[in-house]
Amino acid sequence: QKEVEQDPGPLSVPEGAIVSLNCTYSNSAFQYFMWYRQYSRKGPELLMYTYSSGNKEDGRFTAQVDKSSKYISLFIRDSQPSDSATYLCAMSLLTGNQFYFGTGTSLTVIP
């Protein structure tokens, strides 16, 4: 079983839709949770970062962490064509310098 599982998609939605992206994980010791957006042929860009449980909101983006279910989500409200990218979740332990990535979900927002 992989440490982090993420549905690769592809996911295609109309402009203005609410998008839900999810990752599950197996290691209950993960404490740091991140979401990255990666445009084609570019480096990943950090979108959201959460420590331990709870929700975090930044503009149209909301990150949720449910440690009891080992499940994290990223919601994108009022999606725009510029949101079309691959979204990667990543997580890490309290100690060590290693980050564990999901495989990424490819999102296309259709105008």
Added chain:
Amino acid sequence: DTEVTQTPKHLVMGMTNKKSLKCEQHMGHRAMYWYKQKAKKPPELMFVYSYEKLSINESVPSRFSPECPNSSLLNLHLHALQPEDSALYLCASSQDRWYRGYEQYFGPGTRLTVT
């Protein structure tokens, strides 16, 4: 400033060449990373430096040689690469693990083609 810079942006090299990739950050981060990313795959960890010392080497072939001259700079020296080494090479940095705010920032990558 949350920027990690990488040079060059693109690199084409033959299998007998020696080249280097460079990464720089000025965020005061004490951990720096090299990743390799193939198309439609997540980044794959190669090396981690913590306080300028190599702390993780993910069984990377010796034709890749990392170097951390100071806390802001990370190099990856390349020699005798194979065509299958063609990929996007990403550098990243993070605050040391003992700090909150442990998120990792990536550079734009160097797209390497080995001919």
